[in-house]
Structure formats: structure tokens, C-alpha cells
Amino acid sequence: MKVIGLLGGMSWESSIEYYRLVNERVKTLLGGFHSAHTVLYSVDFAAIEQMQADGRWDDAGAELNRAAKALEAAGAEFVVLCTNTMHKVADRLEAGLGIPLLHLGDATAAAIKTAGVRRVGLLGTGFTMAQPFYRDRLAAHGLDVLVPGAEDRELVHRIIYDELVLGVVKPESREAYRGVIARLADAGAEGVIYGCTEIELLVGPEDSPVPTFPTTRLHAEAAVDYALGTTSLPVPPT
Numbered sequence: 160m161k162v163i164g165l166l167g168g169m170s171w172e173s174s175i176e177y178y179r180l181v182n183e184r185v186k187t188l189l190g191g192f193h194s195a196h197t198v199l200y201s202v203d204f205a206a207i208e209q210m211q212a213d214g215r216w217d218d219a220g221a222e223l224n225r226a227a228k229a230l231e232a233a234g235a236e237f238v239v240l241c242t243n244t245m246h247k248v249a250d251r252l253e254a255g256l257g258i259p260l261l262h263l264g265d266a267t268a269a270a271i272k273t274a275g276v277r278r279v280g281l282l283g284t285g286f287t288m289a290q291p292f293y294r295d296r297l298a299a300h301g302l303d304v305l306v307p308g309a310e311d312r313e314l315v316h317r318i319i320y321d322e323l324v325l326g327v328v329k330p331e332s333r334e335a336y337r338g339v340i341a342r343l344a345d346a347g348a349e350g351v352i353y354g355c356t357e358i359e360l361l362v363g364p365e366d367s368p369v370p371t372f373p374t375t376r377l378h379a380e381a382a383v384d385y386a387l388g389t390t391s392l393p394v395p396p397t
Contacts (some may be wrong), residue, residue, distance in 0.1 A: 164235025219252025280343030299396030
């Protein structure tokens with residue numbers, strides 16, 4: 160079993176889910192007392208969030224690059240970046256790194272295509288929904304990506320940062336998300352990506368009229384399958 164390097168803390172609420180999902184899948188697949196070989200590096204999200212707000216993405220990338228190298232030095236054999244938004248700086252994170260990054264976008268795209276879905280709605284932070292780094296990665300896999308309108312994007316982003324990253328889950332926010340998801344489906348989405356690791360704390364498959372693709376779970380499952388040698392790394396777009 161390969162050692163999984165979890166780069167988390169963005170937020171730690173969702174990093175807990177990564178750790179749980181990784182170990183649950185290992186237990187399911189191997190049984191008994193088995194658990195995953197993991198190394199966890201958890202950053203201070205306050206510093207990263209301020210870099211996001213200031214548009215200091217190069218600084219954020221350098222910080223995650225240092226963290227990824229610390230994981231490598233600790234024995235990790237590949238890196239799982241436990242956040243969607245910070246895949247914006249994936250290239251910077253990988254600079255000079257001697258172990259691979261299991262890219263969340265590639266793992267998500269593989270699951271969507273396996274499900275036979277081509278037109279998919281995307282929920283995430285404002286950065287993930289509005290900026291091209293994530294949508295373009297999915298589009299390069301042949302997917303047609305829809306995002307909510309500006310008002311819905313603001314709502315989704317606000318609930319993530321004002322509530323979910325703080326561990327706050329409100330029934331009224333769940334209802335608001337259900338409305339956004341329904342509007343994406345009405346616009347032609349054949350499935351919906353829960354493209355922020357905290358979103359899965361709020362909504363599940365039962366909250367959508369179309370299939371959902373929870374990126375935290377999909378990423379964690381792909382990490383375990385690669386660690387156990389049952390699959391290769393998800394293929395990046397060409």
C-alpha cells in the first residue's frame with residue numbers, strides 16, 4: 160500500500176471527511192483491522208483564505224508547494240490536495256516535487272464520464288465557479304460545464320465561507336442549495352458536481368433531481384484505489 164499524502168486544512172472540517180473516507184474505503188476493500196497509510200499536513204486556513212481574498216495566488220502556491228515537499232519528506236508517495244479551489248495553483252504546488260499529485264479534477268471527470276454524463280453543473284466557491292482553471296480542466300476531458308448565474312454563485316460562495324468552513328450547517332441553507340441545484344438541472348445539467356469539499360457537509364444525492372458527483376468522496380476513493388495498486392493515476396487531459 161502506497162503512503163497517501165493528505166494536504167489539508169482548507170478547511171479542516173472537510174479534511175476530517177477525507178481522512179474518514181480514505182480509511183473507510185481501505186477497511187471496506189481489505190477488511191479486518193486495515194487502515195490507510197497516510198501522512199497529513201494541515202495548513203492554517205486563515206493565511207490561505209487571506210491570500211485568496213488578496214489575489215496572492217503565487218504566494219498561496221508557494222505555501223502549498225512547501226507543504227507538499229514536507230509530505231514527500233515525511234514519506235508520502237503521492238499528494239492528495241484536499242480542496243477544490245486550491246487546484247488553481249496545482250502547477251505551482253508540483254514544482255520541484257518528486258512525487259505525483261492526484262488531481263481532483265481528473266478524478267472527478269473520470270467518474271462523470273463513467274456515469275455517462277457529459278453536461279454537468281458545477282457548484283463550488285466563487286473562485287471555482289467563475290474562474291477558468293477548474294472548468295477548463297473538466298472541459299478538456301470532453302465535459303460541458305454549466306455554472307449558476309451570478310446571484311446563485313454569490314449565495315453558494317457565501318454559505319461555504321460564512322457557514323460550512325466554520326462547521327455550521329443550516330436547514331435553510333440546504334433548501335437554498337436545493338434551489339440552485341434545481342435551476343442547474345432545469346438549464347440542462349445531466350448531473351451536478353459538488354465541487355467544494357465542504358458542500359458535502361450540507362447536501363447529498365437526495366437533494367438533487369439529477370446524479371451528483373461529490374468530489375471529496377470521489378477523490379478519496381481514487382486515492383485509495385491508487386494506493387492499493389488497483390488503478391493508475393487518473394489520466395490528465397491532453
